[in-house]
Amino acid sequence: MTIPTRPTPPANRRYGFDLRSTALFFVLVAVALSVLGLAARMMAGAVERRPAWMFALVVVGVAGIAGLRRRLHLARAARRAAAALDEAARTAADALEAPVTPRQPPAVEVAVDYDALTPEEFEEAIAALCERDGCSAVEVVGGAGDLGADVLAVSPEGSRVVIQCKQYGDSHRVGSQDLQRFGGTCFTVHEADVAVLVTTSEFTAPAVEYAEQCGIVCVDRETLRAWTDGTGPRPWEPAPDGWEGQWGR
Numbered sequence: 001m002t003i004p005t006r007p008t009p010p011a012n013r014r015y016g017f018d019l020r021s022t023a024l025f026f027v028l029v030a031v032a033l034s035v036l037g038l039a040a041r042m043m044a045g046a047v048e049r050r051p052a053w054m055f056a057l058v059v060v061g062v063a064g065i066a067g068l069r070r071r072l073h074l075a076r077a078a079r080r081a082a083a084a085l086d087e088a089a090r091t092a093a094d095a096l097e098a099p100v101t102p103r104q105p106p107a108v109e110v111a112v113d114y115d116a117l118t119p120e121e122f123e124e125a126i127a128a129l130c131e132r133d134g135c136s137a138v139e140v141v142g143g144a145g146d147l148g149a150d151v152l153a154v155s156p157e158g159s160r161v162v163i164q165c166k167q168y169g170d171s172h173r174v175g176s177q178d179l180q181r182f183g184g185t186c187f188t189v190h191e192a193d194v195a196v197l198v199t200t201s202e203f204t205a206p207a208v209e210y211a212e213q214c215g216i217v218c219v220d221r222e223t224l225r226a227w228t229d230g231t232g233p234r235p236w237e238p239a240p241d242g243w244e245g246q247w248g249r
Contacts, residue, residue: 112228114167114200122167123150124199129207129227133234134235135161148185162192163235168201174218176206183214196235198224 015226114122123142130138142150142165151163164182167172179197186195197211197221211218219227219237226232 023131029136036076049073054228093150113171114224115169117167119165122200123165126163126165127151127153129165132163135236147189148182149190152190159193159236160191161194161196162186162190163196163198166197166199166201168199170221172205174207176204176210179203179207179210179214179216179218183210183216186216187214194236198235 099168112125114125117125120142123140127138127140129152130151134156136156138151138153141149148164150165151161153161153163155161164186166178168174174197182197183194186192192218195215196217196219200221202220203211203218208218210216219235223232227234
């Protein structure tokens with residue numbers, strides 16, 4: 001038995017004209033135009049009868065739109081501020097949790113070869129030691145007309161420290177004449193509370209005796225090395241009990 005096949009409509013078949021749909025479309029368009037026209041007519045009449053009201057309404061509308069934009073801007077700014085505060089709080093918490101390392105004063109190298117320095121560099125090195133150990137107003141004033149003062153400083157306790165530097169070799173010891181010249185100006189001219197003579201050499205016995213009589217601190221090579229590496233006293237401090245270094249004070 002043969003089954004009849006259903007005819008396939010052609011691909012380019014066009015749909016027929018639908019009068020009902022077309023009429024409904026035009027009716028909706030006419031209604032929309034009528035509503036818009038009525039609204040425009042009502043607004044025109046309201047403007048003609050109450051222009052002040054319409055102006056106020058427009059102003060209120062514009063203000064409302066501007067206020068809405070401002071609120072959105074403020075909301076974004078508030079979110080950014082909240083994020084920044086949250087980040088700052090986390091940073092502060094991390095800083096509090098981190099171990100605190102005590103701040104150390106700038107140190108001069110312990111292995112300083114003072115003999116290899118020029119006289120000016122030696123004065124700068126002594127000034128650096130004073131700054132390292134907490135002195136303020138440190139100033140290098142050595143030179144022609146210094147009247148015996150090479151370094152001026154104020155100790156952590158507030159004492160005025162006047163230092164004279166003598167960069168001598170081992171065979172050239174500081175004698176009493178050097179101490180006398182320094183002693184004649186350190187207190188009367190420079191108004192020192194603590195007068196110090198620092199040398200890379202040693203002091204003669206008469207020089208130490210004169211220093212003890214005048215209250216001048218003598219820092220020889222050994223004492224300077226101890227001051228540099230932190231194992232000895234600072235010149236403006238009293239010598240500790242049992243200290244065997246040069247300390248004519």
